[in-house]
Amino acid sequence: MTAVVRSEWVKLRTTSVPWVLTGIALLITGLSVLLYFVSHGHSGGGPNGPGSDVGFGPPHPGYPHTVQQLRDLLGTGLGTYVFSLLLGVLMITTEFRHKTVTTSFLVTPRRPVFVAGKLVLAALAGAVLAVIVLGATLVGAGIALSAKGGSFSALAHQLGAVAPGMVLVFVLFALLGVGVGSLITNQVAAIIICLGWFLILENIIQGLWNWTAKWLPSGAAAAAANVTAGRRDATFGLFNWWQGSLLILAYGLVFAVIGSLVLARRDIT
């Protein structure tokens, strides 16, 4: 198994996929942090809305200031778990797109082993992506915060509270990606379905039936990461972190198992 995973690592790093996805994830995270400071810069309001602390109470030292706000700020890049998902999807679909799957199956004819190798590497890669995004957020937001008179160390202090959930979510979504990819091996179709789901469909479903929010992958992700504030659906209640994690894991495993079974029967011509 370690041999297969090492081989998968060479496969992954010798394509542009992980580097491009990491780049985009960092770009989006950077813009999100920037947007956070722009929108919260002068209004005198926190995430609870403008005016929530205007004129009353003591003046606050800077933005953001509560523990939860600092955690939310650190978790700004959480949404880029979509790239962890895409990483998993691309790890499988690239093989089909370029027909390298023939060689892969000659090397590893037991197809569940092939999928397992992808799952292990995807989990590792997802964890690394989470750490990179989190690290970039800490540096970017920390500098901006310091510039506004806030405390860098206060932000860094919350790292331990945010990092485990973030890493967990990225890992779980990478697994889900491999599952989706093994089921939908057409690269373009798989990417469109994933993006369509997370950018459009999920929002529509959630908007129509609020109660579904906690059952949907992004709701489960928010629960798993324990980052709830600022989410529209938060008031409808999410699962706690381990319930959310189990839910994403279940989604991932269902796709991976069905995908493996479909893949095992697939003729590679």
Added chain:
Amino acid sequence: MTSAIEVRGLSKQFGSVRAVDDLSFEVAEGRVTGFLGPNGSGKTTTLRMLLGLVSITDGAATFGGRRYDQLEHPVRHVGAALEATSFHPGRRARDHLKTVALASRIPMSRVDETLDIVGLTDVARRRVGKFSLGMRQRLQLATALLGDPEILILDEPANGLDPQGIQWLRTFIRDQAALGHAVLVSSHLLSEMEETVDDVVIISQGRLVLETTLADMAAQAGTGTGMRIRTPEIQRLAQALNAIPVGWRQIAPDSLVIDGATPEWFGPFAAQHQIVLYELVNERGSLEDVFLRLTHGFDAPTPGGGQPAPFHTPGAPS
């Protein structure tokens, strides 16, 4: 002679099409077996079933008694270079081989060794996307050789090679057999393989047509041969031939063919009758003739509407 590959009653059903039908043959160690048949006769499907890439509808294909997916690190026992296998264009040649070597626990030194064997050392660090078809074929062979397997399966390896490349390939295949390895090499052109193979397995429409040695096949080709003679005295020659029990036919105003004749017999015969000769050609039936006769008609389009033959219907690989 031990058989390295054993195929028993192998069948494949693609929807309503029987692409391979009850196919049985063996591939011997230390010999090169040509797997021949017209395009769409089921060669590639058969090879892919052997290698576990295409599911088997019926029958079995084994390597020393074991299915491909039952072999421990299969690429160390069976090296395969298949058509339509591709490479990631952004990956360097050496990295491609590295992925295979790592998964099969093959030492990295073997990667460079293999690149050297196929003559790709100079371009080892180039991206495969920049490779010519011939270079890809060589990289394909390198992939097959990487595990130093005792069995090689090559699907139309000569496609895309220039004449020097084909010559190189022939030597390469013969060398492999000389090492005691079993080589199964498919082709739709017998002429391409004539100088390389020891045994032939010919299929048509997914069924076995002939399994024999090349020598046997050559003997078959030999029957029905004769001598073609061009002479200005064709009338006199015809009269002379009619006087003896021998079959002949005129093929041109000044030429005829005598069945089963040899120069050793005809030379003195012509001298005896004092017939002037312009041309005297030993006409042997070629292997290609036998091959075409055996597979005759099956590669042609089906009558009516110019529809392609059944094996080219969607869903069935050609």
